[in-house]
Amino acid sequence: MVEILAATSIIAVLGGIAVPAIQGSLEKAKSVKEIAGARHAISAWQSYAADNNGIVLPGYKSEPGVVNARGEALRFPVSARYVFRLAPYLDYRLRGTLLVNKQERLTSDYSMSVAPSFGLNLTFAGGDFGSGSDLQPNDANFATYGKFVVTRLVEIHSPGKFIIFSSARFKDASLGQSEGYNAVRSPFFETRRWLAKYNEAGADYDFGNVHLRFDGRAVCAMADGHVELLDFSQLEDMRRWSNQAAQADDPNWTLQPL
Numbered sequence: 550m551v552e553i554l555a556a557t558s559i560i561a562v563l564g565g566i567a568v569p570a571i572q573g574s575l576e577k578a579k580s581v582k583e584i585a586g587a588r589h590a591i592s593a594w595q596s597y598a599a600d601n602n603g604i605v606l607p608g609y610k611s612e613p614g615v616v617n618a619r620g621e622a623l624r625f626p627v628s629a630r631y632v633f634r635l636a637p638y639l640d641y642r643l644r645g646t647l648l649v650n651k652q653e654r655l656t657s658d659y660s661m662s663v664a665p666s667f668g669l670n671l672t673f674a675g676g677d678f679g680s681g682s683d684l685q686p687n688d689a690n691f692a693t694y695g696k697f698v699v700t701r702l703v704e705i706h707s708p709g710k711f712i713i714f715s716s717a718r719f720k721d722a723s724l725g726q727s728e729g730y731n732a733v734r735s736p737f738f739e740t741r742r743w744l745a746k747y748n749e750a751g752a753d754y755d756f757g758n759v760h761l762r763f764d765g766r767a768v769c770a771m772a773d774g775h776v777e778l779l780d781f782s783q784l785e786d787m788r789r790w791s792n793q794a795a796q797a798d799d800p801n802w803t804l805q806p807l
Contacts, residue, residue: 576763576764579649579650579763580763580768582645582649582650583649583666583716583768584768584776584778585645585649586645586646586647586648586649586666586667587667587714587768587769587770587776588770588774588776589639589645589646589647590635590646590647590667590714591713591714591770591771591772591774591775591776592638592774593635593639593646594606594635594638594713594714594770595702595774596638597634597635597638598701598702600638603701603702603703604700604701605674605699605700605701605702606631606634606635606675607634607675607676607678608631608669608670608671608672608674608675608676608677608678608732609629609630609631609671609676609677609678609679609682609732610629610675610676610678610679611625611626611628611629611678612628612634615627615628615633615634616633617633617636617641617658618636618641618643623658623662626662626679627658627659627662629678629679630663630731631665631669631671631675631731632647632661632662632731633658633661633662635647643661643665647661647665647666647667648661648665648666648729649666650666650728651727651728651729652664652665652666652727652728652729660723660724662731663719663721663724663727663730663731664719664724664727664729664730664731665717665729665730665731666716666717666728666729667714667715667716667717667729667768667770668714668715668716668717668729668730668731668732668733668758669713669714669731669732669733670712670713670714670715670733670735670790671732672684672697672698672734672735672738673697673698673699673735673790673791673792674698674699674711674712674713674772675698675699675700676698676700677732683734683738684697684804686698686700693806693807694804694805694806694807695793695807696792696793697791697792697793697804698792699711699792702772704792705792706792706795706796707788707795708772708773709771709773709775710771710788710789710795711771711772711773711789711790711792711795712769712770712771712789712790713770713771713772714769714770715733715759715767715768715769715770715779715784716728716759716760716761716762716763716767716768716769717729717730717731717732717733717758717759717760718730718753718758718760718762719753719758720753728760728762730753730758732758733757733758733759734754734757734758734759735757735787735790735791736756736757736784736785736787736790737787737801737802737803738804739803739804739805740803741803742757743755743756743757743785744756746781747761747765747781749761759784761780761781761784763778765780765781766778766779766780767779767784769784769789785800786800787799787800787801787802787803788800791804
């Protein structure tokens with residue numbers, strides 16, 4: 550009996566050591582896979598610009614001729630989200646690129662367009678032409694606020710810091726809690742809109758749908774093609790989100806009329 554109790558105690562101790570180690574290894578594997586996916590995403594984003602004379606992918610815009618992997622025409626709003634407009638530059642291989650880890654389970658065109666693993670910084674990179682846009686990129690708004698959105702690669706002031714894609718999450722009635730979303734929003738716009746302290750249990754919109762899922766850090770792909778894990782304080786820096794903020798060298802920049 551004493552030997553059995555001793556053996557049980559040893560097994561319990563070893564289990565207490567092994568379980569956290571296994572969990573840590575699984576999380577590391579997930580982060581490695583997501584980093585690889587982000588590299589594919591930013592490479593495709595750059596390829597789109599190269600094929601379009603330096604014009605960057607519009608963030609959210611209804612365009613004709615958007616199709617899925619089977620060549621079937623896609624309708625709005627699926628066609629307006631970035632996923633299937635970027636898909637040709639990934640040979641339509643979305644799993645392992647725009648869809649990693651849990652998001653690889655998505656099967657419908659709709660769900661894949663809504664909830665890729667990475668959200669696009671669409672307000673400031675390419676522009677959001679949707680009805681729910683922070684600010685639509687048009688001549689009237691440019692006259693009021695200046696060129697707040699990057700539409701060409703040559704316009705980017707600090708490509709090594711300018712976030713294009715970030716780990717994202719989203720919750721809705723049809724998809725439930727999802728480790729992905731097609732758009733991420735900056736911590737400041739006309740005023741501060743993120744909460745001052747990150748809370749994993751907080752609402753997605755409290756942090757612009759950015760998800761710090763890897764030990765308090767998010768996978769982010771920059772305009773120059775490299776990928777980093779950024780923590781909350783780094784993500785709060787508006788110079789990483791807005792070309793105007795980078796030009797003004799103002800980490801707390803907000804959009805104001807000229």
